[in-house]
Amino acid sequence: xxxxxxxxxxxxxxxxxxxxxxxxxxxxxxxxxxxxxxxxxxxxxxxxxxxxxxxxxxxxxxxxxxxxxxxxxxxxxxxxxxxxxxxxxxxxxxxxxxxxxxxxxxxxxxxxxxxxxxxxxxxxxxxxxxxxxxxxxxxxxxxxxxxxxxxxxxxxxxxxxxxxxxxxxxxxxxxxxxxxxxxxxxxxxxxxxxxxxxxxxx
Numbered sequence: 001x002x003x004x005x006x007x008x009x010x011x012x013x014x015x016x017x018x019x020x021x022x023x024x025x026x027x028x029x030x031x032x033x034x035x036x037x038x039x040x041x042x043x044x045x046x047x048x049x050x051x052x053x054x055x056x057x058x059x060x061x062x063x064x065x066x067x068x069x070x071x072x073x074x075x076x077x078x079x080x081x082x083x084x085x086x087x088x089x090x091x092x093x094x095x096x097x098x099x100x101x102x103x104x105x106x107x108x109x110x111x112x113x114x115x116x117x118x119x120x121x122x123x124x125x126x127x128x129x130x131x132x133x134x135x136x137x138x139x140x141x142x143x144x145x146x147x148x149x150x151x152x153x154x155x156x157x158x159x160x161x162x163x164x165x166x167x168x169x170x171x172x173x174x175x176x177x178x179x180x181x182x183x184x185x186x187x188x189x190x191x192x193x194x195x196x197x198x199x200x201x202x
Contacts, residue, residue, distance in 0.1 A: 013040050021082055021093040032078060036137045038094040048127050051155045054201050056100045056125045059153075059192070063103065066190045072105040072120065080114035081122075083145040088116060095141050100125045103187060118145040121186040125153045139163070143170050149186045158198040 012027045013019055018038035027033070032043040048056075060076045067074055081102060083095040102119035104110060109117040122142055135152070142150050143165065150163040150170065159177045163170035164185055176182055182192040 020091050021096050022090040024096055032098060034098055035094060035096040036141055051201060052125050052127050055153055055155045058200060060101050072103050074103050076101055081119060082116050083118060083141055097138060118147045121149045122147050123151040125155055149184060
């Protein structure tokens with residue numbers, strides 16, 4: 001019996017269950033997990049690759065510097081973003097994600113637990129094995145939750161795609177890479193020179 005209880009703490013969920021944010025809060029686990037429509041998604045690896053961390057860290061610092069003194073706030077993972085559908089009660093929230101970077105301009109969505117509601121901008125930096133989750137599952141919930149702008153960065157290919165929400169549906173940009181200068185519709189005045197940006201990533 002004691003062994004079963006230890007196993008329950010170590011592995012409190014199954015691949016086939018449906019879980020809420022209330023369940024998520026009770027878990028004592030070492031790895032990063034996210035909930036997408038009640039389903040559990042594990043981190044693709046024990047820790048992100050070095051280039052992933054460089055890309056995320058450098059972009060975060062650039063956005064942070066740009067937003068100094070402004071209303072919007074930028075956050076870097078791990079940072080819980082809860083995306084409610086009908087109710088904001090913990091037991092009624094079935095999507096909890098940890099985007100690599102998110103920008104929140106409506107500060108009423110911020111609390112001690114993270115962000116309750118859709119950020120204005122989300123950036124995901126792809127990792128090996130995570131592409132399906134980022135490109136399909138997260139794409140769907142970000143669109144449904146009305147995240148206004150969604151960036152996907154492929155660090156090894158040094159490319160970036162921006163999805164802008166137009167009339168409730170995401171419209172993709174072209175595939176940006178070296179030589180392009182990125183402008184955000186959400187972070188007013190922010191520009192990112194990809195030639196300079198990726199040249200600073202080893």
